[in-house]
Amino acid sequence: MGEVHEMFVDETPKVFPVDLDSDSGGYQTATVLGEKTYVFGGFDDESTLSIGIRILDKLTGKWVIPIVLGTKPSQCKGYSALLVNNDRILILKRDSTPDDCTWFLEVDTQFVREQKKILETEVVAWSKGVQGDGPKPIVISGPSGVGKGTLISKLMKEFPSNFGFSVSHTTRAPREKEKDGVHYHFTERSHMEKEIQDGKFLEFASVHGNLYGTSIEAVQVVADAGKRCILDIDVQGARSVKASSLEAIFIFISPPSFEELEKRLRARGTETEEQVQKRLRNAETELEQARSLGLFDHILVNDDLEMCYEHLKKLLDLDEIMDASYHSSPTMAEHPVISSVSEMDHKVLIHSGNAELGKASKSLSVLDVSSLKGGAPGRTRGLNIYTLDPYADVVQGIKILQNPSH
Numbered sequence: 001m002g003e004v005h006e007m008f009v010d011e012t013p014k015v016f017p018v019d020l021d022s023d024s025g026g027y028q029t030a031t032v033l034g035e036k037t038y039v040f041g042g043f044d045d046e047s048t049l050s051i052g053i054r055i056l057d058k059l060t061g062k063w064v065i066p067i068v069l070g071t072k073p074s075q076c077k078g079y080s081a082l083l084v085n086n087d088r089i090l091i092l093k094r095d096s097t098p099d100d101c102t103w104f105l106e107v108d109t110q111f112v113r114e115q116k117k118i119l120e121t122e123v124v125a126w127s128k129g130v131q132g133d134g135p136k137p138i139v140i141s142g143p144s145g146v147g148k149g150t151l152i153s154k155l156m157k158e159f160p161s162n163f164g165f166s167v168s169h170t171t172r173a174p175r176e177k178e179k180d181g182v183h184y185h186f187t188e189r190s191h192m193e194k195e196i197q198d199g200k201f202l203e204f205a206s207v208h209g210n211l212y213g214t215s216i217e218a219v220q221v222v223a224d225a226g227k228r229c230i231l232d233i234d235v236q237g238a239r240s241v242k243a244s245s246l247e248a249i250f251i252f253i254s255p256p257s258f259e260e261l262e263k264r265l266r267a268r269g270t271e272t273e274e275q276v277q278k279r280l281r282n283a284e285t286e287l288e289q290a291r292s293l294g295l296f297d298h299i300l301v302n303d304d305l306e307m308c309y310e311h312l313k314k315l316l317d318l319d320e321i322m323d324a325s326y327h328s329s330p331t332m333a334e335h336p337v338i339s340s341v342s343e344m345d346h347k348v349l350i351h352s353g354n355a356e357l358g359k360a361s362k363s364l365s366v367l368d369v370s371s372l373k374g375g376a377p378g379r380t381r382g383l384n385i386y387t388l389d390p391y392a393d394v395v396q397g398i399k400i401l402q403n404p405s406h
């Protein structure tokens, strides 16, 4: 056995009730990170907890209501909260199903820091935990007319429950068969510019004379549906995503020749001659950038459509996706009654059990948070949870000391 660490298991939760003000309701918890204390909780009615958040800044002595990004967990009867990795608070919902039990409130992750800069105020972001290496979002780029949309449609049609399309915003006018909210969110430039300023976009770019962008919500909606997100964005957008906290796979679709690209773009018949010329000029730059930037993980040539589609499926490892644990959350008991959580060396010890049911109901799980991936917007992947013998003294290199007061 390797080195044995001592871990003191404190049966009292690492969260404490806070008396804020009378109208905020009963159960609240506080977690301290540096000069800030994150307080959340509060009952909506007598039995369920809705998680509202406020921050006490020790330096100013003032309470701040942060901007809360992401989809928050549904109401619950209680929760345990614990700061992990010094950048997010792990929330374990009590009496929840395993796939809705593990959440993170990101308070100082890369994504949150970026948003704080943009919004110039306090920001926190919710992210749901998923076990294992759930598949990454897919960014598909390539010149206009190369067939990105055609390939994505095929993928969504064949695997409707696996993939979800990130519906972008654009200031360009809708084409004849395009539907608002399905193909794009068609929007006024001034409105989109305001939303960009308000930090609602993960990325945006001026493409062929119009503004296009991926909102944080567009990505979140797909993750909330338990699906793998596909983004159809230009090379500038792909660069922004690469620089952001969204971990994705980057695929560039290339035409077999420039002549063929021109032919497809004209045959589609959706652009004016002037627009076609502009798109072709931009295609040259995009093709050049795809080769030189080292941004893309894969470059696929879309010559024969069926062949290209087969290659796409192969590189996305679709067989593996079918088995992937993307939909599953940590393997904890159904509706665990968590009695305490504590952390050491990126391992969170979770004691569950029901006092009324006695010893037999006790269980001890370890949640390894050492290699979390992704996060808001979307999902926190890479959770690893396993169950231990709650009465063992030494398990997996951790010496467990029971709290003498219990």
Ligand SMILES: Nc1ncnc2c1ncn2[C@@H]1O[C@H](COP(=O)(O)OP(=O)(O)OP(=O)(O)O)[C@@H](O)[C@H]1O
Pocket (backbone or CB within 6 Å): 142, 143, 144, 145, 146, 147, 148, 149, 150, 151, 264, 265, 267, 268, 302, 303, 304, 305, 306, 308
């Ligand atoms: N392999 C292929 N061979 C021949 N035609 C193709 C092939 N792939 C797509 N097309 C056709 O090319 C045209 C452009 O395809 P599509 O609209 O999917 O391109 P796109 O890359 O999504 O363009 P944009 O970026 O402008 O949205 C369509 O008419 C489509 O049917």
Ligand SMILES: Nc1nc2c(ncn2[C@@H]2O[C@H](COP(=O)(O)O)[C@@H](O)[C@H]2O)c(=O)[nH]1
Pocket (backbone or CB within 6 Å): 141, 142, 143, 144, 148, 168, 169, 172, 203, 204, 205, 207, 208, 212, 213, 214, 232, 233, 234, 235, 236, 237, 238
């Ligand atoms: N940077 C972004 N580019 C986007 C986004 N949505 C679409 N696009 C790209 O725009 C061009 C033109 O699209 P079209 O529908 O007008 O033909 C194409 O290359 C798309 O990939 C976005 O959100 N961000």
